Amino acid sequence: MDRARSRAPLLAAAAILLLAMASAPLAATSEPEENVDNASLQQPPVAPGLSFDFYRRSCPRAETIVRDFVKDAVRRDIGLAAGLLRLHFHDCFVQGCDASVLLDGSATGPGEQQAPPNLTLRPSAFKAINDIRDRLERECRGPVVSCSDILALAARDSVVFSGGPSYPVPLGRRDSAHFATPQDVLSGLPAPSSTVPGLLNVVRRIGLDEADLVALSGGHTIGLAHCSSFEDRLFPRPDPTISPSFLGQLKNTCPAKGVDRRRELDFRTPNRFDNKYYVNLVNREGLFVSDQDLFTNGATRNIVGRFAQSQKDFFRQFGVSMVKMGQINVLTGSQGQIRRNCSARNPGTVPWSDVLVEAAAESLGLF
């Protein structure tokens, strides 16, 4: 099959959509101060096929059910908030927001969590999504709500219940019947050792910009990371961009190469969704190269400074960027399927059109 040719029109369509999405919200940064709280002004356009009231008739309590579940689950295990947020990131950056991350057998799925680049997605987050799906199926008398929509809602609610901003989530995504391959994952998710030029290269391919990169990286305000993701900054020689006191802390956690321990991504307020992640960067206390370089590099430095000073600015941009990210290469209408089990494609379904999925798989990255 001539993959390059069959892919072209779809990529063009995606590019136009993403351009359209990119044009509206960016004026946000230059809005006068009095508009700071008006989230509706800054929200990007909703992708064709999605809407805010998609389940109004078919399952009117869908959002409430997800919210109640996440509220309860995050209260019992705050670490789950980071897990659910990360699942949605990974889903959208690898092959589009189609719940392929959940498929057992996908390179990012439960069956292959060790796939490079070390996704360390939490089993409890996968389980939570399936539990929510089961609850929704009972409530809505059938498989009505897609796993990809559950991921998007659970991510938003995780942000809210750990102290972050709320934002409206367009709904109506459908689930892919396709696994993400290890190759998709490798090209889609840059390593924590990436610097800003590499990160920008990846996000620009999917229609995101500097402000999106910096705001979405703020998801690192909650959650943990393995020593293996940053030990190259400590040994054999310390990365000079790490502040001396923070270097001491890191070496305490990870005293030598190959030690299997974890550390908070945001040591100031590890379980609270706030702007302290940026305060850390300004103080040269970012954990990954991909974090700290956002402040080192002139292309993103001012945005980091602004978010460090104004949590309101960060929250506003985060909502905008999440809505943009959450609409990357979505399946809608009669595309894909509503999975009956988020970990497996529906029995007997013919995998739907390879073409769009491959087109989507080309592009994505980060987190």
Ligand SMILES: *[C@@H]1O[C@H](CO)[C@@H](O)[C@H](O)[C@H]1NC(C)=O
């Ligand atoms: C926010 O913006 C929307 C859309 O322009 C407008 O309808 C609404 O009245 C504004 N709300 C406030 C509180 O300014």
Ligand SMILES: *[C@@H]1O[C@H](CO)[C@@H](O)[C@H](O)[C@H]1NC(C)=O
């Ligand atoms: C990360 O992935 C690489 C390559 O597959 C592997 O060698 C390494 O052990 C993994 N590290 C962790 C912490 O899983």
Ligand SMILES: *[C@@H]1O[C@H](CO)[C@@H](O)[C@H](O)[C@H]1NC(C)=O
């Ligand atoms: C869902 O699919 C996974 C992967 O195939 C399987 O292990 C699991 O048992 C299924 N769950 C149910 C409730 O059928």
